Amino acid sequence: MPSYVFLRPARETKFTVNKSLEAYCDVEYVGLDATASLRKYWRNRSARGYVFIDIRTNVKPDIRCSNEALPFRSGVFEQVFYDPPSVARGRGQFTGSSMAFRYGWWPRKRDFDRNLTAVNAEFARVLSGDGAVLFKWTEGPGAIRPIAHCLAKLDNFRPVHVEKRPSKSGNKRTTVYFITMAKRREAA
Numbered sequence: 449m450p451s452y453v454f455l456r457p458a459r460e461t462k463f464t465v466n467k468s469l470e471a472y473c474d475v476e477y478v479g480l481d482a483t484a485s486l487r488k489y490w491r492n493r494s495a496r497g498y499v500f501i502d503i504r505t506n507v508k509p510d511i512r513c514s515n516e517a518l519p520f521r522s523g524v525f526e527q528v529f530y531d532p533p534s535v536a537r538g539r540g541q542f543t544g545s546s547m548a549f550r551y552g553w554w555p556r557k558r559d560f561d562r563n564l565t566a567v568n569a570e571f572a573r574v575l576s577g578d579g580a581v582l583f584k585w586t587e588g589p590g591a592i593r594p595i596a597h598c599l600a601k602l603d604n605f606r607p608v609h610v611e612k613r614p615s616k617s618g619n620k621r622t623t624v625y626f627i628t629m630a631k632r633r634e635a636a
């Protein structure tokens with residue numbers, strides 16, 4: 449079967465594929481990294497069975513597209529990793545720094561809220577019935593939204609495991625959350 453069957457045909461989504469489409473053929477897909485950036489959380493940065501996407505070309509995703517309109521068929525993944533930027537533009541020197549390059553930022557709160565609403569629907573669509581979202585969120589003085597706000601927006605999913613870690617920066621007011629969220633039965 450041609451590889452493009454993996455990608456959702458007839459969908460008005462702008463995307464660029466950086467590997468040959470054949471790379472997506474004959475692979476049993478397990479997961480989607482929906483905010484890949486430099487893939488720092490991965491030991492194997494080209495893990496077979498995972499697709500790495502990002503809205504930015506300069507971080508070299510497998511597929512450059514928005515997680516708000518995914519070019520994949522429904523129900524194809526078991527896991528989605530979602531690690532969105534947690535800060536807004538305009539906080540000191542952040543926008544020009546290497547941190548900004550790695551993590552990205554949101555222009556305004558409403559851009560992040562729109563993203564949360566869209567991924568809530570898209571992740572539910574591309575995940576299988578017992579699929580899960582792994583959501584990472586950094587909560588601290590600079591966070592654009594509190595964790596409770598994010599979880600309320602991701603209401604197609606329910607948290608089943610919450611891990612809290614202190615920030616590597618040593619800032620005691622910052623907590624990093626790793627939350628496993630199961631797809632609700634009633635979600636699409």
Ligand SMILES: C[S@@+](CC[C@H](N)C(=O)[O-])C[C@H]1O[C@@H](n2cnc3c(N)ncnc32)[C@H](O)[C@@H]1O
Nearest residue numbers: 483485486487488489502503514515531551552
């Ligand atoms: C915090 S970083 C992810 C870091 C990554 N997990 C790592 O380990 O290096 C967030 C990424 O989300 C990307 N992003 C922001 N909006 C996006 C969207 N609509 N679709 C896909 N990626 C997006 C940003 O470009 C940025 O690279």
